[in-house]
Structure formats: C-alpha cells, structure tokens
Amino acid sequence: MSLENYGEDLNPGKRDIMEATHSAVKKHGYSDLTIQDIADEFERSKSLLYYHYDGRDDLLVDFLDYILGGFLTNLPEEGTAPRQELDDLIELLLPTTIDEEPYRLMLAMFELRMNAPHDQAVREQYLEVEEELRAILEDILQRGIEADVFLDVDVEVEAEALLSLLVGTRARRLTVYEPDQSIEILKTAINAHIDRISTENT
Structure with a gap:
C-alpha cells in the first residue's frame, strides 16, 4: 500500500x-x-x-488510524466497469503474493485487529473501515445490477457476504500462508462466488 x-x-x-x-x-x-x-x-x-x-501501544493506536486512513484513500475509485472494480478491490486486499516488508505491515495490522475486543479505539477504527468497504461493495453491486452485469440480488446481504469473504480470506492469508506463497486458489474461490451472481453465467 x-x-x-x-x-x-x-x-x-x-x-x-x-x-x-x-x-x-x-x-x-x-x-x-x-x-x-x-x-x-x-x-x-x-x-x-x-x-x-x-x-x-498508545503510539500504535494512532499509527493504526494513520494506516487505515491511507488504506481508504487507496481504494479503487468509481469509473470502471463494476466487475473490474470488484476485481481491483480483491487484488488490493488480497495480492496473490507479497514481499516480506509489506507482509510484515499487513501482519502487524492484523495483530492490532486482534486487540479490538479489548480496545474500543481500535474497534472503532476497524468498524469505520468495514463500513467504508461495505458501502463500496454495495455501490459496485447496485451499479452492476443496473448495468445487467450482476443478477438482481439483495445488495446489502451480498455485500455483507463478500465483506466476510474478503476479511476472512485476508486473515487466512496472514496466518497460514507464507508471504511469497500464492493464494490464487483462495482468490479463485472468491471469484467463483462472484460468478454465481454474474449474468454472463446464466
């Protein structure tokens, strides 16, 4: 990032x-x-x-706010086709392989996330990011439905499902995969889910 x-x-x-x-x-x-x-x-x-x-620990709470704010500014902007925007978001959150230093940063953010049940400031920061991601996913899906790219699904429910898939897969990526180990199979599974709501597969 x-x-x-x-x-x-x-x-x-x-x-x-x-x-x-x-x-x-x-x-x-x-x-x-x-x-x-x-x-x-x-x-x-x-x-x-x-x-x-x-x-x-006091410094790292501020640092978390700094990093998450930077993450939000790097999210894909509206303007491309909805499916491409979704693919870009997946690539941003789940790079197939990662170099050692970016991996350390991602892992540190994950470890800080584990403090959320015990630290309200950390919890609120992650809630803010998740709300932003959920809103982006809902917008992409809604525009995709209007463009006949996606089926007429319940946008709120589908966005929640995709958010859980992305956050959960990112956690797996950071806990059971080496930085340079490909997670292509995990991304293929996410894309298979998206294919199920895509009109081109009906």
Whole structure:
C-alpha cells in the first residue's frame, strides 16, 4: 500500500513519527516492535516520541488510524466497469503474493485487529473501515445490477457476504500462508462466488 502524499494535513512532527513507525513495523513486525526500533527510524529526538505518546501501544493506536486512513484513500475509485472494480478491490486486499516488508505491515495490522475486543479505539477504527468497504461493495453491486452485469440480488446481504469473504480470506492469508506463497486458489474461490451472481453465467 502506498502512503505517498498521505497525511500531509498532519502536524509535521506527528507525520514524521508515523513514517518512522511505518518503517519500523515493516522491519520488525508488531510483536517485537519497541519504541527504540521506532526511534532508530526517527530523525528527531526520541524524547519527541514520549512528548506525544505514553508508550508503544498508545503510539500504535494512532499509527493504526494513520494506516487505515491511507488504506481508504487507496481504494479503487468509481469509473470502471463494476466487475473490474470488484476485481481491483480483491487484488488490493488480497495480492496473490507479497514481499516480506509489506507482509510484515499487513501482519502487524492484523495483530492490532486482534486487540479490538479489548480496545474500543481500535474497534472503532476497524468498524469505520468495514463500513467504508461495505458501502463500496454495495455501490459496485447496485451499479452492476443496473448495468445487467450482476443478477438482481439483495445488495446489502451480498455485500455483507463478500465483506466476510474478503476479511476472512485476508486473515487466512496472514496466518497460514507464507508471504511469497500464492493464494490464487483462495482468490479463485472468491471469484467463483462472484460468478454465481454474474449474468454472463446464466
């Protein structure tokens, strides 16, 4: 995921902290990450980190907001054919293979997600992202129905099913597959589900 030009509205010091954390997470992952790891990527004084944050976990909640905000800005924009938009969204969420550093970042975000039952701030951030994804899926499906690309399905129910498929498959990708291991079979299964609601297969 590219964060180029994202976060320009942040205080410069906070943005530098977010970029340093981004670099540190890609190198060290979540579980082994320390404030010192972030400080090593930070060109300013380590004391500035403690001026803004009480510790690692406090900083990572802000970082999660930063990363998820960047993720939302990278979602496919309306303008192409509905099925192509859906394919692009699947590719963004589920790249067939991943290099080691992006994988570490994705895994760190997944590990942070596991804190959601115990951390309301984390929970709310993931709920916001899921609401955005659900709205995008509903829009794609509705436009697809109007263009006679998809069958006349219940858009809300189908969007919920696709969201669960995408989130669940992403979790499987991060827990039982190696970064460079292809998940083509998982994506084929998702596409088979989409084919079942596509008019070209009726």
